[in-house]
Amino acid sequence: MEISEWDLIQKCQKGDVTAYEELAAKYYRRVFMVVLGMLHHQEDAMEVAQETFYRAFKNINRFKGGSSFYTWLYRIAVNLAIDFQRRQKRGVMDFKENMDEVIVETERLGSDPYREVRDRELGERLLAAIDQLTPDHKAVIVMRAVEGLSYKEIGRTLGCSEGTVMSRLHYARKKLQEKLGSYL
Amino acid sequence: MTRDCEEIKSLLGAWLDGELGASEAAEVRLHLQGCASCLGEKARLEKLQSSLKSVLEAKASQLAFEPFWAGVRQRIAEERPWHARLIDWARAVLSPPRLAWAIPAVIIILLAGLSLEQFFPGWRWALNRSNLAAVESIDGHGFNVALLRESKTKTTVIWLFENHEGEEETSAEPVSGGPAF
Structure with a gap:
């Protein structure tokens, strides 16, 4: 039986990490896309996307369902990505260094x-x-x-x-x- | 004609996003029917939008869930040190929109605090109780202790005296021991 998103969120609010894993599996690519578009560097994007899911889990009790869970998630992601860029200015990534x-x-x-x-x-x-x-x-x-x-x-x-x-x-x-x- | 094209080009992005009002949108649509230059600009904007989405989708599709989740899970498992949590909290609380409200609010509270004396004369008296002499007494080690503190002159007097109540019951002689400073 498929559990609804809201049921998963309620389980997460009780500290259920397994339920959160299901939510993360559903949205991690979309969050990664947004962050990668803003940061360009894959490693940085991975770090910020992971931090997004970590912060969202730590603060999931604040999520009251006023917006969709994904909307709440990408807001965290965008703000973290902006914050990350402001703290860590980096140069432009080189095009394909690895010939293989x-x-x-x-x-x-x-x-x-x-x-x-x-x-x-x-x-x-x-x-x-x-x-x-x-x-x-x-x-x-x-x-x-x-x-x-x-x-x-x-x-x-x-x-x-x-x-x-x-x-x-x-x-x-x-x-x-x-x-x-x-x-x- | 060129000026018109420039104006239309500046609206093209919002038009493609469906964010223009009905009359402006109709104007753009009409212009595009007869302007090859603006049609080319529209095509470039569309390609820009679609290319960005497709390149990001292609990169995201290569990302496997297991290593991604392993990183998230590790963060969840690790208890962050108190100072890191404090910094996170401060960042969240002092975000620019909140800060814009917080700064005037702090100024108003400070001004209100400074002008309290005008509305409640003598209110400081309640806070400056430490200016009064305070006497405390504690029993300890067979002595009674009296403490006299006067913060205005920064004077502290500790008065130790023996408890002779028990002796008085057995001895008729007056107590000769005075206070010891």
């Missing part, structure tokens, strides 16, 4: 290898370009692209107005277009 990795990926390519390689390169360049934005600009672009959140929801998560979200998104997109140039 490049070769393995090339072998996996399908019927249109040129397009696939170009798309992958675009993806990497896009992440590198996002990495050069400020934490606030990264947050809006990732929340919009990954979660498809409305400006109102983004504003609520970041503690700013819808107008600010709109102007930050406009600025961030313009910067990304400049950086990516002919790749788009």
